[in-house]
């Protein structure tokens with residue numbers, strides 16, 4: 389069940405030139421959130437901007453979390469791109485931020501997460517939604533592909549590892565970190581490492597062009613590929629039909645990203 | 661000892677034959693099918709619920725992107741996506757009719773025949789308090805000219821629908837006309853019990869970097885606080901031009917905004933875009949109205965309707 393509540397800002401700091409980490413105390417939402425779910429955040433009360441903005445939950449610490457000091461905390465990793473995120477960058481400790489969440493379906497974990505073979509592929513701030521998957525997946529065989537325009541867009545690389553089978557690959561378009569090129573090119577060039585006939589679980593989040601290029605590039609029928617999609621959202625909770633994505637659903641091709649998603653089976657997305 | 665009780669203001673209003681417990685309804689298309697809001701608010705406290713508009717046959721809607729935010733508002737081009745009458749009755753209505761508030765069904769057609777068939781089909785359905793017909797749709801039989809853009813076409817359409825239903829009939833007017841009082845009169849002459857206004861204003865936005873439209877459909881409808889002053893003016897003009905009740909819509913975010921519409925002549929109001937931002941908005945508007953009445957020492961909201969002085 390989604391709720392509308394205030395989070396209290398505990399910390400809001402710049403981690404890269406354009407990226408910020410917002411930590412809030414919000415036990416009601418933190419208790420309920422699964423990897424891949426999001427919140428609708430009211431960036432301002434003065435109508436500028438008017439609509440809420442969607443953000444993946446980067447970390448949530450429920451009431452039973454072993455790290456006592458973190459219990460009830462909810463974290464968002466965001467990129468400053470426009471009016472709303474600029475307002476967020478000015479959030480101060482102690483400030484109240486109105487949230488609706490947790491929203492959306494979230495990722496489906498493999499039947500036996502701790503021994504599964506999984507691949508994560510993220511571009512830019514898309515890593516924010518993939519990062520929570522490290523926790524359930526790291527004890528299996530986990531490969532992580534991280535991409536961005538420059539080295540300042542490579543996020544979350546230190547969130548992974550700690551598992552015996554973890555492997556991290558990095559690509560930047562300008563070549564300032566890792567392999568030069570897009571994360572998709574990098575992944576496709578490394579794809580032979582992963583047996584097409586094994587049931588790999590692939591999780592993807594990034595700009596539409598990236599997801600589309602992957603969709604064209606990955607041919608295996610044995611892999612399940614889940615993609616977390618973005619859309620402009622009016623409400624985030626299913627009321628406006630503003631956030632649709634075209635799917636293969638015969639009855640209702642235009643599905644709401646906020647309800648049916650944000651995570652879709654890659655093969656069910658229709659690219660125009 | 662005598663305790664002086666504070667009078668609870670009377671919020672009930674009449675929209676013709678339709679009696680509402682308070683004047684705050686939620687506008688079609690901004691409140692889903694009601695259920696989307698149950699986590700956030702007590703739906704039963706609303707004056708009325710108006711679910712997303714329905715058509716005879718399913719409508720796929722427009723290609724994305726479907727919304728774009730502008731200063732003080734948003735442009736939407738949802739394209740009236742809906743599953744059609746049959747699925748609506750089977751899957752959405754059972755929940756809606758259990759609500760302990762009035763249910764007003766918003767509907768539209770591509771031809772006059774479709775409007776008439778829909779109104780007729782809804783007439784016999786239990787649990788519906790009234791119908792609201794959206795006339796801001798293109799008439800496919802008349803070269804796509806919008807029904808509600810022409811007073812005579814509006815009148816003809818309303819009188820045809822009027823004959824097929826005994827339910828109170830609200831006509832939701834398009835603001836994309838030179839003289840909204842003319843179409844309001846058309847609706848009144850056609851036999852409407854009330855008019856509601858306004859629907860969204862045709863609008864568009866261009867991304868100057870890609871030089872492409874911001875909406876998949878290029879053109880959409882503007883709603884939100886940006887349209888409020890125009891909507892207030894239109895409500896006032898229509899209030900003076902016709903005898904049937906007027907329902908005010910457009911950019912209402914709080915109780916003060918609602919009072920402004922009521923003073924301009926609205927008997928009730930609908931909350932649209934505000935629901936998306938704050939799912940509890942409509943109930944907060946009702947609270948705001950109550951507070952205003954207490955402060956202004958007005959006992960009944962109906963005494964305020966059209967109470968604006970020049």
Ligand SMILES: Cc1cc2nc3c(=O)[nH]c(=O)nc-3n(C[C@H](O)[C@H](O)[C@H](O)COP(=O)(O)OP(=O)(O)OC[C@H]3O[C@@H](n4cnc5c(N)ncnc54)[C@H](O)[C@@H]3O)c2cc1C
Nearest residue numbers: 441442443444465466467469470471472473516618619650
């Ligand atoms: C389910 C979901 C989860 C998301 N998670 C995150 C996250 O964890 N961290 C994060 O930084 N961002 C995330 N986003 C994107 C984020 O919502 C947008 O960046 C934000 O709404 C921009 O708001 P703004 O007011 O700053 O920008 P605006 O002024 O609205 O727009 C500025 C620029 O950003 C672009 N933009 C706006 N909205 C989006 C969008 N939804 N997707 C892509 N580009 C957009 C606009 O086209 C424009 O070029 C997520 C989006 C969705 C739908």
Ligand SMILES: Cc1cc2nc3c(=O)[nH]c(=O)nc-3n(C[C@H](O)[C@H](O)[C@H](O)COP(=O)(O)O)c2cc1C
Nearest residue numbers: 687688689713794858859883884910911912932933
């Ligand atoms: C996302 C969205 C969808 C809408 N869908 C409908 C609809 O299906 N039928 C209709 O009559 N009006 C529809 N409207 C118009 C609203 O009911 C309302 O008239 C308009 O938004 C103005 O009110 P507001 O400024 O309070 O939003 C829609 C508006 C929005 C924003």
Ligand code: FES
Nearest residue numbers: 623624628629646
């Ligand atoms: S954002 Fe409103 S329905 Fe998805």
